[in-house]
Amino acid sequence: MSRDLHDTIIQKMLALARDVDIKSAGCADPFVIDMLSEIRVGILNNIKTLREIIHDLHPEFIHKMGLPLALNQLCIQVQKQSSFALHMHIDQYFTIFDRELEINMYRIVQELLNNAIKHSQAEHVSLILAEESTKYVLIYDDDGIGIDKDVLKHQPHFSTMGWPGLNGRVAITGGQLNMDSLKTGNERKGLHIEIVWPINRGL
Numbered sequence: 001m002s003r004d005l006h007d008t009i010i011q012k013m014l015a016l017a018r019d020v021d022i023k024s025a026g027c028a029d030p031f032v033i034d035m036l037s038e039i040r041v042g043i044l045n046n047i048k049t050l051r052e053i054i055h056d057l058h059p060e061f062i063h064k065m066g067l068p069l070a071l072n073q074l075c076i077q078v079q080k081q082s083s084f085a086l087h088m089h090i091d092q093y094f095t096i097f098d099r100e101l102e103i104n105m106y107r108i109v110q111e112l113l114n115n116a117i118k119h120s121q122a123e124h125v126s127l128i129l130a131e132e133s134t135k136y137v138l139i140y141d142d143d144g145i146g147i148d149k150d151v152l153k154h155q156p157h158f159s160t161m162g163w164p165g166l167n168g169r170v171a172i173t174g175g176q177l178n179m180d181s182l183k184t185g186n187e188r189k190g191l192h193i194e195i196v197w198p199i200n201r202g203l
Contacts, residue, residue: 010047017043067102068094071109071129078113084122084142086113091130101197104173105129105138108195111166112140120144120191131199138195146181146189170195 017040024036062070068090075088096102109127116125122144130137170177180192 010050013043013047013050017047062103062106063099067096067105068129070106071127074106074110074113075127078117082113082117082125084116084120084125084144087124087126089126089128094129094131094136096131096136098200101136101173104169105136105197108138108166108169111169112193116142116144122190134199136197136199138193140193141190143190146191147179173197 020036020040020043024033024040027033027036065073071088071090075086079086096105109129112127113125116122120142122142125142126140128137128139130139167177175195175197178194181189
């Protein structure tokens with residue numbers, strides 16, 4: 001699907017932008033020129049958005065770049081659209097050869113950061129990804145408003161924080177997720193999430 005979007009929709013939009021340029025060059029009316037310029041900007045913005053969607057749909061870039069570099073790129077993108085300070089530390093010796101786990105780790109971090117942008121009201125967010133002798137560990141912390149765990153416990157389909165999807169990704173990859181948070185009124189308790197995956201070295 002990502003290739004089809006690139007080879008058809010994006011190419012058609014680029015052709016449309018070129019047509020707008022041609023019409024603009026042959027026009028003498030300043031009002032029409034300004035209008036065509038706005039249309040061109042709108043087309044290019046839509047192309048940029050579509051390319052980002054294709055980037056998210058197609059996981060090969062994660063394998064080509066490697067998970068640490070892909071996550072660093074993700075953090076740069078998130079920092080541009082968020083109001084919190086984002087800190088990420090990845091173990092310099094981190095290695096992973098399980099392609100499915102690699103993709104799901106990326107998606108889990110992506111979901112955590114999207115939730116932070118939409119819901120946390122945090123000023124600081126930190127992520128740590130480490131490799132220990134028998135396990136991978138992902139630790140997320142923020143200083144935001146936290147989550148009411150009772151709401152999540154008694155409403156398993158509660159989706160404001162994207163919790164079911166996050167739990168699902170952890171479960172299908174054999175991980176264990178622990179959360180520490182308590183939301184009481186306006187008191188800021190933050191959110192701490194630790195996810196652990198056993199390392200399968202194929203022995």
